[in-house]
Amino acid sequence: MKSLAELEAIRAKTLEKVAMRKEGDDAVRIVVGMATCGIAAGARPVMLKFVEEVQKRNLQNVTVSQTGCIGMCRLEPMLDVIMPGKEKVTYVKVNPDMVSRIVAEHIVNGRPVQEYTIGAAEGK
Amino acid sequence: MDLFRAHVLVCGGTGCTSSGSAELIARFEEQIAKNGLDKEVKVIRTGCFGLCEAGPVVIVYPEGTFYSRIRVEDVDEIVSEHLLKGRTVQHLVYKEKAAEEEQHATLENIDFYRPQMRLALRNCGVIDPENIDEYIAFDGYKALAKVLTEWKPEDVIKEMIDSGLRGRGGGGFPTGKKWQFAAASKADQKYIICNADEGDPGAFMDRSILEGDPHSVIEAMAIGGYAIGATEGYVYVRAEYPIAVKRLQLAIDQAREYGLLGKNIFGSGFDFDMYIRLGAGAFVCGEETALMRSIEGGRGEPTPKPPFPAVRGLFDKPSNINNVETYANIPLIINKGADWFKSIGTPGNSGTKVFALGGKINNTGLVEVPMGTPLRDVIYKIGGGIPNGKAFKAVQTGGPSGGCIPAEHLDIAIDYDSLTSIGSMMGSGGMIVMDEDNCMVDIARFFLDFTVDESCGKCTPCRIGTKRMLEILERITEGKGEEGDIEKLEALANNIKSTALCGLGQTAPNPVLSTLKYFRSEYEAHIKEKRCPAHHCQKLLNYEITDKCRGCTACARVCPVNAITGSVKEMHHIDTTKCIKCGSCMEKCRFGAIVKN
Ligand SMILES: Cc1cc2nc3c(=O)[nH]c(=O)nc-3n(C[C@H](O)[C@H](O)[C@H](O)COP(=O)(O)O)c2cc1C
Ligand code: SF4
Ligand code: SF4
Ligand code: FES
Numbered sequence: 001m002k003s004l005a006e007l008e009a010i011r012a013k014t015l016e017k018v019a020m021r022k023e024g025d026d027a028v029r030i031v032v033g034m035a036t037c038g039i040a041a042g043a044r045p046v047m048l049k050f051v052e053e054v055q056k057r058n059l060q061n062v063t064v065s066q067t068g069c070i071g072m073c074r075l076e077p078m079l080d081v082i083m084p085g086k087e088k089v090t091y092v093k094v095n096p097d098m099v100s101r102i103v104a105e106h107i108v109n110g111r112p113v114q115e116y117t118i119g120a121a122e123g124k
Numbered sequence: 125m126d127l128f129r130a131h132v133l134v135c136g137g138t139g140c141t142s143s144g145s146a147e148l149i150a151r152f153e154e155q156i157a158k159n160g161l162d163k164e165v166k167v168i169r170t171g172c173f174g175l176c177e178a179g180p181v182v183i184v185y186p187e188g189t190f191y192s193r194i195r196v197e198d199v200d201e202i203v204s205e206h207l208l209k210g211r212t213v214q215h216l217v218y219k220e221k222a223a224e225e226e227q228h229a230t231l232e233n234i235d236f237y238r239p240q241m242r243l244a245l246r247n248c249g250v251i252d253p254e255n256i257d258e259y260i261a262f263d264g265y266k267a268l269a270k271v272l273t274e275w276k277p278e279d280v281i282k283e284m285i286d287s288g289l290r291g292r293g294g295g296g297f298p299t300g301k302k303w304q305f306a307a308a309s310k311a312d313q314k315y316i317i318c319n320a321d322e323g324d325p326g327a328f329m330d331r332s333i334l335e336g337d338p339h340s341v342i343e344a345m346a347i348g349g350y351a352i353g354a355t356e357g358y359v360y361v362r363a364e365y366p367i368a369v370k371r372l373q374l375a376i377d378q379a380r381e382y383g384l385l386g387k388n389i390f391g392s393g394f395d396f397d398m399y400i401r402l403g404a405g406a407f408v409c410g411e412e413t414a415l416m417r418s419i420e421g422g423r424g425e426p427t428p429k430p431p432f433p434a435v436r437g438l439f440d441k442p443s444n445i446n447n448v449e450t451y452a453n454i455p456l457i458i459n460k461g462a463d464w465f466k467s468i469g470t471p472g473n474s475g476t477k478v479f480a481l482g483g484k485i486n487n488t489g490l491v492e493v494p495m496g497t498p499l500r501d502v503i504y505k506i507g508g509g510i511p512n513g514k515a516f517k518a519v520q521t522g523g524p525s526g527g528c529i530p531a532e533h534l535d536i537a538i539d540y541d542s543l544t545s546i547g548s549m550m551g552s553g554g555m556i557v558m559d560e561d562n563c564m565v566d567i568a569r570f571f572l573d574f575t576v577d578e579s580c581g582k583c584t585p586c587r588i589g590t591k592r593m594l595e596i597l598e599r600i601t602e603g604k605g606e607e608g609d610i611e612k613l614e615a616l617a618n619n620i621k622s623t624a625l626c627g628l629g630q631t632a633p634n635p636v637l638s639t640l641k642y643f644r645s646e647y648e649a650h651i652k653e654k655r656c657p658a659h660h661c662q663k664l665l666n667y668e669i670t671d672k673c674r675g676c677t678a679c680a681r682v683c684p685v686n687a688i689t690g691s692v693k694e695m696h697h698i699d700t701t702k703c704i705k706c707g708s709c710m711e712k713c714r715f716g717a718i719v720k721n
Binding site (some may be wrong): 013 | 127128130131133134164185186187208209210211250251257258260262263265266269275382383386388389390391600
């Protein structure tokens, strides 16, 4: 090890891999409904797409996790985006193609994609 | 894809390894692959989580779900339910003995962890100790980089002095001051040593740190080496700690590979390397001068101080020796600053202390709390109180050199000075809880027995004095105590304290003195009334049959020495001169008619 920069490079490279185990509540959580109904409706590809996007954009402090049935099977695949200090946003009938927009607009820029949310779906 | 959405942390500490965590890891890997999750979920073997009693422990992130007592058969369910479908497997989640309602147990909402503050144990159970990159991701080696590239050795020493860090190995000597002495000695070669001998019965914090976060010790020793001008380090580890030794060696190898040990670290011109030495297996080898003799290849016998190690230590060169837990705090202090560290704890007692909580307590395990935490909180909030509805009697701190703290001092704020002021001591952090069934004379006897066994025999007060004390205690617990025994014990104790050569002898009488101070009446009952108030000392027990006796003859038939007489349907009687106090009759009686007192 010859320099701080080298150390920092290893740190940065490993950080995203361990971020979920770090303390602090400032993490953004993407929680995908993954009960049998969710999986049947195609929740797994959605979740994997999120993991891929998070990694591609090198987003730290974002975790992708799953939960059981959220209770509205007809709207599956569903997921929640929980950002610290903000109200949770629920997306419904998500398919993998919608994921990169959610990540870009909501996770990165903080603006929920209204038309995909449960509010829009139920308001129709 | 090498970003994993979930991590399964399986404890690979000594406790959980012995309850089968290695098989769990294999099963998890197998099941995860079978469910096609191997690109999404990663299994990591960590160090001890501190709750070994509930082991094997498994934590699933990102949720932080805390599973306990997991058997190989449970793995499939966790994989198919939690990892695949995201449903917590409630019946495997850790439940606190005291807690009533069902809870979604994560590290933050378990009572055992909530009042804790994990500094020295910060990475234990969080990182993979066999992966240097994970340590680095958790700010590892940042302190070393900072020190080597920006600070002068004096700056390091000043920071350590300002932080108020005191040695966690027992004595509580200010670490910065010790470094200053070693730095001031002029020599062509100096050494920095880590004391990982951990001989105190019941203590295992040093083992856990070496198993769970070995790099923190390596980093701190390199920092210390820079501060005092040492280019070589030794870690003296108990040979009985094979996992710790293996992981530490692996960590040293990885650090060498990264150039974090070796020549010209961070381009600073500073060279440092370190080696492991296995302990010779005697308690006294943990004493610093004996330890250095043992590294040199000699007998582990203490030598008089002065000269102090800082002047003439290992191989007659100036040396600095600190304990594992002391070192584990140091990178944090450099990264976060002396003021931050001083803000934790009480004045003169900065930071936290790790305790090994054991004995008559619901949650046994490793706990780390800020200095100044009330003893009551450790026993009741973290420890979950005393099992089986028994009453708290005392807690023994400081191991064989320490003392007993009675219930009247439960509200004491734990730190070095407060414990000393009530006749106990911090020691290395052993904390053994005793309930109403423990006899305090017998506890004193137990610790003295340990010392007598471990005395190296070099000096007379310790070799002969402690033996005499033990003989008196044995007599007392056998009902052969005599008038004047207490005074004899006190006289011997004070003599040994002031004349023994090393800390072992000097502190050996403490368990006797402190129990005499708080439980003198128990000694007196043994001596004068030939009675053990806790009903513990076998030889002082008297078995008696009360009028609840229905004359079923069960006791008489089980008594191995025919001490029980009486005919059918009539009250039976025990001949106390024949009775050998085996307790069989009491166990056998269905009517609770037999009592001991
Ligand atoms: C009999 C005896 C046994 C000791 N055993 C240990 C031990 O196992 N581990 C330890 O760190 N210190 C032990 N010590 C204390 C060491 O001599 C020394 O004070 C300590 O390693 C210094 O480190 P510190 O300043 O970081 O606490 C023992 C002392 C005595 C007298
Ligand atoms: S006090 Fe005991 S252990 Fe220490 S040198 Fe004397 S005999 Fe040895
Ligand atoms: S305690 Fe044992 S020896 Fe004594 S009376 Fe009972 S059975 Fe017999
Ligand atoms: S060894 Fe697993 S929790 Fe301590």
